[in-house]
Amino acid sequence: MYDCRVIVGIEFGATHSGFGYANISSTEDISFYNQWSERLRTIRVPTVLSYDDEYENMQSWGYPALERNHVELFKFLLGELENKPPLPREKAISDYLHELSKIVKEKICRRWESIDFYNQVLIILTIPDNYKISTWDMREYAFKAGLLNDCYSQNFKLITESEATALFCIKYLRKCNLSAGEKFMVVECGDSTINLTTRMLLIDEKLSVVLEQIEDNCAVVQELLKFLEQKIGSSAVSLLRKHQPQQLQHLQSAIKSFLTEFTGTQSESSLIEFDLKEHCPSITEYCEGEYHDNMVRDDWRIKLEFDDVKAMVDPVIERTIQLIDSQLHLRNNECFALSLVGKFAKSIYFQLRIGETFNKRVQFISVPLHPESAIMRGAVLYGQNYVNMSDNDNIIENIQFHLSQTIKRLDEEKKKLQEDYNDLTNKYNEEANQHQITVENLKNDIEGLETHIEDINQLHQTRIKLQEQRESQMQNKLQDEIQTLNNNLNKYKSLYENLQEKYDDLTNKYNEEANHHQIIVKNLESDIKGLENQIDDINQQYQTKIKFQEQRESQMQNKLQDEIQTLNNNLNEYKLLYGNLQEKHGDLTNKYNEDANQHQIIVEKLKSDIKDTEEKYLKNIQELENQINDINQQYQNKIKLQEQRE
Template sequence: MTSEDDIRVGFAYANVSNPEICTNDCWPGKYGEYKTSTALQYDTFYRKVEAWGYPALAKRPNRSNEIVAASRSSDVSFNNSGPMTVPKPVELFKLHLGDLGKGEKPILPKEISYKRAITDYLKEMVLTVPAEFNNQAKAIMRQCVTDAGLITKKLEFTTEPEAAAIYCMKFFKEQFTNSVGSLFLTVDIGGGTVDLTKRKMRDKHTLDEITESTGGFCGGSYVDKEFIKFIEGKIGENAMKQLKQNNYGQLQYLVQEFCKRIKLPFTGNPDDFKEYELDIEEVCPVLKQYVHGVERTILEYDEWIIAISFDSVKAMFDPVIEKIVKLIDDQISKDGELISSIFLVGGFSESAYLQTIIKEEFSSRVLNISVPVQPIAAVVRGGVDYGLNFSVIRSRVLKYTYGVLVNQVFSYLTDPIDRKKADGRIYKFFRMATKGSQVNVNEEFSNFFKPSVERDTSLKFSVYITTAQNATYVDEPGMQLLGALTIDLPDPELGFDRLVRFSLTFGQMEIRADAKNVKTGRSYATTFELNFSDD
């Protein structure tokens, strides 16, 4: 079972005959950590992967090569024919699966599609998915896992907040046993994303989802971005631009040093903080060749030391933590029901400062706020638990409204003229299940339909989804075609007197469509081939 945010990935596993869960803590270039970087280093012509994970990003500077670095960047290698450009690492590719605008998605090399990057990464290691992943993203991930040759049987999904809730239920077993019927909130705070979900203990062993999962892009990596902005203010915009372009590995090493020496130990208490002196000549010596003007004058006077104060670090954390607090407050305030516990999981949840702020903000409204042991591994371990026992999840909340296209005769009294088809018909949306509804696993939603044209010999059910709770037409903004099921409809002489029972069943993490001809008893079923583009 693997878990990803846009920054790091980890995995856990168990044998069904001996279900002791093991969490991987051995990665290339790293030991004793539960996740590694989501990054790939390709060769010159993008033919193969030369490094993945942490080694693909952070490169410790070699001071003996500093003079050489001034004449050629670390992204240039040489062969008998002369210099060859070594590609920058490919990273953050998983963000292409999220619901981000095109301008917000990371730029990938033209030689590498995000689907290939995901497939290549999975080939290098051996699935949970963020809450914001839609059915299209799951279909792409399923195909990538298949293309990577990792599975021979069906791939099952669970969401990251769901897996985190399962892990917390097991870890805080005694507390959950005494809390049957009460509500709790899991907050998965990773590197790039924060996922939240409100659940209820149905009994000692099963969970109900109460509100729709929510999330945001405000994880721990955004503190790193604030640090980079801080450094840019000291060295100048052009120097930072050249460092990113020419020596990305040293930039990543600089960030890793910040995380290890400043970010992780930061408690938010001034008494615990000792001003840190960042030695550019030691941590990122190549920067000296890029800094000019007044910034160079200041840094030379300070002997290339950048002092990082308590207030500076706090200013890096606060904008990110404010967004996380807002997400938690929104979930707690939904429906006005009391929350008995908040469980914080994910890598950034280990931040002492973040924990302090959350407890200060919500301890008067929530009795218990806890962080389990190994919170960074909560999702992968909970995902394995789910794989061993699917029945632990009894209900989920729908993120979409589901319905089918119905072909009706156009009415000048009720229908807009611009939606009239050339044959005098109009395509409307018949709602079958509504966004925000709590549905039990394998719960069925059904209705009866008849042919729209009297002598049709087949009937096509086109299933659409929308984030709107109410919709009338299938061409409304936000409406997406999920899939279609076509059935034979014999006996055209019977005209409209041919009923078909159509149903949608919401299984573990998939949707099944069934259609039954009431007269003949013949049944049809499918799980959808999802429609998606290669963007």
């Protein structure tokens, strides 16, 4: 880079990206692009993309993509998405860098109008530490994105985020007399993660080697979301995250700006109010139930009191302290300094707690200026060091260094590829063996199932035939019962007709006697009519009982027919549900026994009723005969008395 004029440090971050730039002659004066959003002045833009349904054409990126069904790039690249879209890694990275590069080139060429972007601008690109990708692949992606004019361009360097952050911290730790061989710990508290990296400064005092690295997902954003869930409900937060993530980010940014000013002293704290509808207009659509009523009552304003803020920041600080403490124990407290970076490092309360806890275990606790932009500033510093090495006639040393670094990285990649190959080979062999075992087991299972199915079919066929025989016997038995009932009914009808005939004979006999005794008959006419009415009533009662009995027998017959239909339906069900055959058969048998018992009771009762009716009718006839005899006797007496008088 003999003609480098501008250094651009691009942070290609896990959740957000951005870039800073500086003239090679004044890298202390680093500028940052902050026009990513109309509502926010922020130096980072979300690392997200939005595609069409076929994932062929990119529709938007950054903040506008949040309003669509978007892909979080590094979650996708690291395989952390539940429903991974059919999107090649090369296309995803190139598409995002292409849009980012347009902003970079436009800003640089506007700031330095005569600059040759492809020959006079050094690009330093940082990527997350946990994303393993070769420098050559990133060169190809950067070339396709328009950042480079060819894949072999010397104006492109790739480093990790922790390397960039370490360079930024070393610049300030030098003022604390950090020397070669001494260890220091970089504590980065971002929006979503806490990263701790323990390093040792090398002899050239420009580079450092990683001794230990740890990452934790406990961060301010998680605690802030918990607070919002308490105010507006977890369902409302989920809907905002899904449908209006841009509004949710605006609300989070507004609240986080106050968290950094929190001192932890109640007397220095003041009540903070937020108008939810101003920062997040869609909240009124998603907030429901009791939460909605409470927010309407509070005019959609939430209050941040001392305890609320403390409850949000304390868990993050406590977790950070635990992580630092564990790392210091691993290094036997041999750590010269702590360097706090990241957005949350600006928090006064965070700095106080870390200082109180570790000021006796480390010599210095450093909070560099502008800790929130440590990665981009470190990238620019890396570019400056790279250019200075070339300008100081240390070309051979520079080449040797970079060759050694390249060889080291190639060896690491070779080892990684060999390990991946061995893992894949072992996995393939294991899966092949497992597949063979599974196939054999399936064959055995299928044969066993076929035999089992044949046995079950045979068993069910036998049971069905037995059930059909039982049902046929049951149907015959029911028909015999019905025939018996009909015979009994005919018998009762015949008995009634005989009784009626006897009654008619008695009436005729009475009429003959009445012809001989005309006068007495006239006197007894009213009595006879009464007797006839009584007999009619008895006859009517008997007819009613007979009809009632016929109705009951008809109902019984219908019920029995229904039972037969039910049995037929049950038979069809048994043919379909073999497993329930025995249970349903038992139920049907019990039901039949109950109905048979009930039927027997009804028949016995019917016999008893008919017998009672017959006895009552005979008794009435006997009484009538007695009355007629009495009348005849009285008539004979009257005749004798009349004859004596004459």
